[in-house]
Amino acid sequence: MSTIKDAALRAIKKPAELGPDLDISQYYRNPKNWEPCLLSSLPKDVLERALEVGVTSNEENRAATFFQIDHSVIFRAVQDLFENKVEIMSAKEALEKYDWLRDYWWKIVRVDADKYTALAELAWDQGYFIRILEDQHVTMPLQACLFISTDNLNQNVHNIIVAEPGSEAQIITGCTIHPGVQRGLHVGITEFYIKENAKLTFTMIHNWAQNFDSRPRSGAIIEDNATFISNYMSLKPVKSVQMYPVAYCKGVNSRARFNTIVYGSGSSYIDIGSRIVLQNEGSRGEIISRAIATDKAQIYARGFLQGEHGGTRAHLECRGLLLSDEAMIYAVPELVSKSSGAELSHEAAIGKISEEQVQYLMARGFSKSEAESLIVRGFMDVGIFGLPKDLEMKIQKMLDITAERIL
Amino acid sequence: MARNILEIENLSVEVSGKRILNDVNLQIPNGEVHVLFGPNGSGKSSLIMAILGFPAFKIVSGRIFFNGVDITNLPINERVKLGINVAFQNPPAIRGVRLGDILNHLTPDKEKINELLMKLKFPPEFLERDINLGFSGGEIKKSEVLQVLAHNGSFIILDEPDSGVDVVNLRILGGVIKDALKGRSALIITHLGVILQYVNAHMAHVLINGTIACSDSPAKILGQILNEGYAWCEKCLQSRMQRCEL
Numbered sequence: 064m065s066t067i068k069d070a071a072l073r074a075i076k077k078p079a080e081l082g083p084d085l086d087i088s089q090y091y092r093n094p095k096n097w098e099p100c101l102l103s104s105l106p107k108d109v110l111e112r113a114l115e116v117g118v119t120s121n122e123e124n125r126a127a128t129f130f131q132i133d134h135s136v137i138f139r140a141v142q143d144l145f146e147n148k149v150e151i152m153s154a155k156e157a158l159e160k161y162d163w164l165r166d167y168w169w170k171i172v173r174v175d176a177d178k179y180t181a182l183a184e185l186a187w188d189q190g191y192f193i194r195i196l197e198d199q200h201v202t203m204p205l206q207a208c209l210f211i212s213t214d215n216l217n218q219n220v221h222n223i224i225v226a227e228p229g230s231e232a233q234i235i236t237g238c239t240i241h242p243g244v245q246r247g248l249h250v251g252i253t254e255f256y257i258k259e260n261a262k263l264t265f266t267m268i269h270n271w272a273q274n275f276d277s278r279p280r281s282g283a284i285i286e287d288n289a290t291f292i293s294n295y296m297s298l299k300p301v302k303s304v305q306m307y308p309v310a311y312c313k314g315v316n317s318r319a320r321f322n323t324i325v326y327g328s329g330s331s332y333i334d335i336g337s338r339i340v341l342q343n344e345g346s347r348g349e350i351i352s353r354a355i356a357t358d359k360a361q362i363y364a365r366g367f368l369q370g371e372h373g374g375t376r377a378h379l380e381c382r383g384l385l386l387s388d389e390a391m392i393y394a395v396p397e398l399v400s401k402s403s404g405a406e407l408s409h410e411a412a413i414g415k416i417s418e419e420q421v422q423y424l425m426a427r428g429f430s431k432s433e434a435e436s437l438i439v440r441g442f443m444d445v446g447i448f449g450l451p452k453d454l455e456m457k458i459q460k461m462l463d464i465t466a467e468r469i470l
Numbered sequence: 471m472a473r474n475i476l477e478i479e480n481l482s483v484e485v486s487g488k489r490i491l492n493d494v495n496l497q498i499p500n501g502e503v504h505v506l507f508g509p510n511g512s513g514k515s516s517l518i519m520a521i522l523g524f525p526a527f528k529i530v531s532g533r534i535f536f537n538g539v540d541i542t543n544l545p546i547n548e549r550v551k552l553g554i555n556v557a558f559q560n561p562p563a564i565r566g567v568r569l570g571d572i573l574n575h576l577t578p579d580k581e582k583i584n585e586l587l588m589k590l591k592f593p594p595e596f597l598e599r600d601i602n603l604g605f606s607g608g609e610i611k612k613s614e615v616l617q618v619l620a621h622n623g624s625f626i627i628l629d630e631p632d633s634g635v636d637v638v639n640l641r642i643l644g645g646v647i648k649d650a651l652k653g654r655s656a657l658i659i660t661h662l663g664v665i666l667q668y669v670n671a672h673m674a675h676v677l678i679n680g681t682i683a684c685s686d687s688p689a690k691i692l693g694q695i696l697n698e699g700y701a702w703c704e705k706c707l708q709s710r711m712q713r714c715e716l
Contacts, residue, residue, distance in 0.1 A: 417562065418526075419562045420562050420564045420567075422524055422525075422546060423558070423561055423562050423564070424564075424567070424572070425545065425546035425547040425550070426522055426546050426547075426550060426556055426558070427550065427572050427575065427576060427617060427621075428547050428550045428551060428575060428576060428621065429547060429575060430545075430547050431545070431547070437567055437571065438564060438566075438567060440566065440567075441564060441565055441566025441567040441568075441600070442565065442566055443566070444565065444566035446566075
């Protein structure tokens with residue numbers, strides 16, 4: 064352990080490779096404690112915000128729930144129906160319970176990657192442990208909420224997700240803030256272990272504020288015949304968010320897919336990418352991203368595919384829609400091949416709303432603004448997430464509200 | 471009700487500063503189906519775009535009346551609301567916008583859509599598809615006709631409904647269009663007149679170099695074009711213009 068701590072100490076001043084460098088000492092570190100309670104007894108404004116990132120207080124619709132406010136875990140439970148199928152608890156609790164968890168801790172994400180990973184080690188504030196037990200097909204999504212209720216707070220969580228062999232599950236994670244919070248820094252470390260024949264769909268929704276910063280750091284290891292789907296959506300302004308999660312397709316026929324929908328408004332600085340490393344026969348990867356920039360938003364949409372083994376294939380598709388001349392989208396697709404049997408491809412396109420499309424829809428009776436909002440809504444196609452219908456409809460509603468607000 | 475559903479008066483149109491239509495005059499009486507012939511590039515599709523009000527087709531002079539109402543300066547969607555519906559020849563694909571989304575906006579009547587799908591032998595799965603994305607030529611025609619008929623407008627414009635469609639689908643489309651034209655007025659653009667095997671038209675016009683060269687019965691004009699090509703129309707137009715100059 065001391066070596067981890069030492070590595071963190073050495074990296075605590077190390078700026079990240081990408082994104083604006085933040086002064087991590089400027090944030091508040093001593094929020095009041097939140098006592099554990101039932102979700103339904105939380106303040107209404109907290110619940111409303113949570114719902115906006117897909118976390119419902121109606122636990123009947125979720126197999127398991129984890130809820131953290133600031134630095135306090137206030138709720139974690141598995142629904143009766145799913146006892147002995149899934150486990151959910153705070154990461155601290157899990158480390159006390161399972162010695163083996165040490166072998167999953169800082170094993171995919173490097174603790175000394177940058178000052179934010181170091182901060183998450185040196186000033187660690189909970190996070191969750193989720194485990195889908197062997198061969199369990201969990202029919203209802205699990206949910207986790209990382210909530211910030213204190214202005215200018217720094218929250219550093221470390222999450223571990225283990226999908227045991229043959230298991231299948233959906234997880235929704237919502238990260239959001241109280242309406243009164245303007246500033247702050249959220250650092251989230253998430254390490255995913257997708258074992259043989261397991262399938263995990265992870266959907267993360269961010270909802271920050273114009274002066275709030277976020278630095279998620281995630282990595283996944285995907286074993287034989289396993290599938291990892293990671294969805295990310297952010298529709299609200301943010302001061303800056305920078306992340307570049309990586310999935311290692313380590314096993315034979317392992318699959319990874321990243322889908323991203325980002326709407327950048329105000330003066331948001333958004334630097335988001337996805338990396339897939341293909342390491343074994345039959346590994347497949349796909350990265351799909353949709354970025355919309357309006358106002359003065361700056362969006363970097365990155366994608367990185369690396370082929371290290373023959374018989375592998377991956378594709379990267381990045382589309383950008385620019386709604387303002389003061390906004391910017393920078394698409395950076397990268398392919399690295401270290402094996403002649405790795406087929407890697409990419410397509411990237413950035414444009415504005417097509418007049419031809421608007422006029423066509425007007426010829427079908429839509430007004431100009433209806434047509435534009437329909438096109439924007441279509442561009443942010445939640446269908447790429449491959450979610451269960453009811454969840455897809457909820458997310459579609461959030462997108463519809465955004466699409467309406469745009470025009 | 472006005473006698474003419476569509477009345478175009480001395481219409482001249484420019485695209486990017488270039489004159490595309492010159493002093494076009496056209497009247498379509500209520501309840502009639504008219505056909506517009508013309509060689510490639512003569513301005514047939516431009517005339518449709520101008521009737522519908524696409525901004526790139528700038529009206530430099532003249533006026534367009536629909537049911538007696540001057541629509542020359544109305545936005546596209548207002549013209550559609552008055553009852554003008556167009557089946558386009560090359561509609562754009564739009565990602566994430568499904569054919570079903572558009573149809574739901576055109577009519578609340580799901581029964582009617584199902585009925586049209588059946589008549590067109592168009593699989594209902596297409597309602598969930600992104601509009602025109604990866605559609606074949608025949609599928610685009612069916613989708614366009616479906617959208618036009620879903621709206622129940624009083625006047626329909628079909629831009630080459632018979633081009634790029636195989637024989638089987640042409641028969642299906644021809645039958646549906648024929649039924650749809652009962653009690654409606656229409657303007658049908660056709661290159662070779664194949665659609666006239668299915669549809670009875672009252673009058674045909676020939677557009678040459680952005681102007682109406684002649685108007686007569688569809689059978690007579692089609693016969694003339696098939697026998698002598700558009701060269702005959704051009705000569706006819708030239709001789710008429712010379713007469714005017716004299």
